[in-house]
Each structure stands twice: as structure tokens, then as C-alpha cells.
Amino acid sequence: MSLPRAKLTKNFPGCPVEATLSYLDGKWKGVILFHLMDGTLRFNELRRKLPAVTQRMLTKQLRELEGSGLVSRTVYPVVPPRVEYALTPLGDTLKPVIRALAAWGEEYVFCRPEGHELRDPSCAPAALQA
Structure with a gap:
């Protein structure tokens, strides 16, 4: 096993x-x-x-x-x-890793009542693509 x-x-x-x-x-x-x-x-x-x-x-x-x-x-x-x-x-050494995960989630994941979905960066407004 x-x-x-x-x-x-x-x-x-x-x-x-x-x-x-x-x-x-x-x-x-x-x-x-x-x-x-x-x-x-x-x-x-x-x-x-x-x-x-x-x-x-x-x-x-x-x-x-x-x-x-x-x-x-x-x-x-x-x-x-x-x-x-x-x-x-x-x-404490994992803080940068956790912060990076949080930042990625804020930028690329939509949180909706019916669930989460990934945001396609090519469809994002120009302000988010920069």
C-alpha cells in the first residue's frame, strides 16, 4: 500500500x-x-x-x-x-505563495452565486490585460 x-x-x-x-x-x-x-x-x-x-x-x-x-x-x-x-x-515562509494565489484569484476568477468560473484573459477589459 x-x-x-x-x-x-x-x-x-x-x-x-x-x-x-x-x-x-x-x-x-x-x-x-x-x-x-x-x-x-x-x-x-x-x-x-x-x-x-x-x-x-x-x-x-x-x-x-x-x-x-x-x-x-x-x-x-x-x-x-x-x-x-x-x-x-x-x-510564515509561505506568505508570498498564499498572497500570489490570492492575487491570481482576484484577477482571474469570477465568484458568482452559482459558482466560480475562470476569466479568459483575452476577453478581459483592456485595463485588466495590462
Whole structure:
């Protein structure tokens, strides 16, 4: 049985792009990192920023990001428990990558109520083509 892509972090058989994407593999990981770029967030703050994600999936994605060393998790011994998430120094190095993804999405993706569609750069107004 082969290892899942997320587990292949040492001696990765693919190219550097594939290796990097293995750390971001998951529907919510990039979005979680995007929101943590602004600073530390508690679990429920993240949930409010991602209303479409289930609690179980958010927990799973956060654990994987923590396991890969991109996100730190701090638990405070209070009742009720307070848990905060933040980017680690390694996670901070992904900020330019996440910003580039956000900029590309703002320029080339239409967000409509019925779904997303790519904007064809050749059909964009002249102001966007420059």
C-alpha cells in the first residue's frame, strides 16, 4: 500500500512543485493559512471565517498543518479550554505563495452565486490585460 501524498515529505519522488503542493494538499489548508497570515486565531474564529467547513474537517486540516510544522497549536489550561492557532516561522515562509494565489484569484476568477468560473484573459477589459 502506498503512502498518501501528504505523508511523502522526505525523499519525495516528484518535482519541487509537487512536494510543495503536498503540504497544501486539502481543500481548506490554503484558506486556513490565508486567514492565519493576519495573526493568531482561536478555533471558533477560524470556523466563523470558513462557514462551509465542518468542525471535523477543520480539526483534521489543522492537525495536518500542525504535523507538517506550518501551524502551531497552543492550548491554555482554562475552563473552557482555549486553543489558538498561528503560523510557525516555516508557515510564515509561505506568505508570498498564499498572497500570489490570492492575487491570481482576484484577477482571474469570477465568484458568482452559482459558482466560480475562470476569466479568459483575452476577453478581459483592456485595463485588466495590462
